[in-house]
Amino acid sequence: MLINPTSPHQGDSWLERNIVDPSERHDSPIVLETKQLRVFYGENEAIHEGDLKFPEHQITALIGPSGSGKSTFLRSLNRMNDGVATVKGQILYRGVDVNQPEIDVYEMRRRIGMVFQRPNPFSKSIYDNIVFALRRRGVTDKATLDEIVETSLKQAAIWDEVKDSLQKSALALSGGQQQRLCIARAIAVQPDILLLDEPASALDPISTGKLEETLMTLKQKYTIIIVTHNMQQAARISDYTAFFNMGRALEYNETSKIFTRPKVQLTNNYVAGDFG
Numbered sequence: 001m002l003i004n005p006t007s008p009h010q011g012d013s014w015l016e017r018n019i020v021d022p023s024e025r026h027d028s029p030i031v032l033e034t035k036q037l038r039v040f041y042g043e044n045e046a047i048h049e050g051d052l053k054f055p056e057h058q059i060t061a062l063i064g065p066s067g068s069g070k071s072t073f074l075r076s077l078n079r080m081n082d083g084v085a086t087v088k089g090q091i092l093y094r095g096v097d098v099n100q101p102e103i104d105v106y107e108m109r110r111r112i113g114m115v116f117q118r119p120n121p122f123s124k125s126i127y128d129n130i131v132f133a134l135r136r137r138g139v140t141d142k143a144t145l146d147e148i149v150e151t152s153l154k155q156a157a158i159w160d161e162v163k164d165s166l167q168k169s170a171l172a173l174s175g176g177q178q179q180r181l182c183i184a185r186a187i188a189v190q191p192d193i194l195l196l197d198e199p200a201s202a203l204d205p206i207s208t209g210k211l212e213e214t215l216m217t218l219k220q221k222y223t224i225i226i227v228t229h230n231m232q233q234a235a236r237i238s239d240y241t242a243f244f245n246m247g248r249a250l251e252y253n254e255t256s257k258i259f260t261r262p263k264v265q266l267t268n269n270y271v272a273g274d275f276g
């Protein structure tokens, strides 16, 4: 079926969709799953079809044109949209719905951490950025904190650059270093999943390359879901890719298939650069 992306919305039937279930083709368990997800900003329904399953220790990229709902979808996964948007349907983290009223949101966000588009270190030392959440959780032993600082900075591939200046202000770091510091801060609390919303969009190509290398290493320990506008980046680093359009996940498959043999015409048009 030929689809014209500029066609007016004509109900569901005109859209082809092709969503795979990674658990059918991959040994990794599913750590996060959305079911019948719908997200509203007031009357405006920003997500109306986004049932996806995210496999453990894989990188999944969310791609699609501006305004297609990628960030809204991502931010719903750990309830960053609380108070801003209304979320309907289920978001199952290891089988538990994160939207249940009894969920401890603070603890849930420890397990499902987020790194934002612009690096947002606290106006504190590099060391204090990493230990901030740990101290709030009652960890005070200096040797323990020192060890976590070193491990987190090493995992985020920034240790060698900052190990001699841990007491320096985080704001004195370059943008790329600040973003890797924010990743170190997110992993210091031992999350299970890392959500990243266009983490390289404010970075130069060299910093972007370092960030991508870091993410490829981190997937050995964490499940990663990343929103990116950069198609090459999605192709380089992700195992699975979901293509969003007009509030729907239209196609979801292994990244190599999305970029070489997409099944939905609109995905093909998008990855070929015909619109966006």
Ligand SMILES: Nc1ncnc2c1ncn2[C@@H]1O[C@H](COP(=O)(O)OP(=O)(O)OP(=O)(O)O)[C@@H](O)[C@H]1O
Binding pocket: 041, 044, 046, 064, 065, 066, 067, 068, 069, 070, 071, 072, 073, 084
């Ligand atoms: N805080 C908000 N309040 C009201 N509407 C919003 C809000 N955030 C997003 N939207 C709307 O929801 C829709 C999806 O936006 P969203 O930012 O999720 O898309 P996106 O695919 O991430 O776009 P981009 O690639 O430009 O960041 C858009 O119509 C947008 O205007």
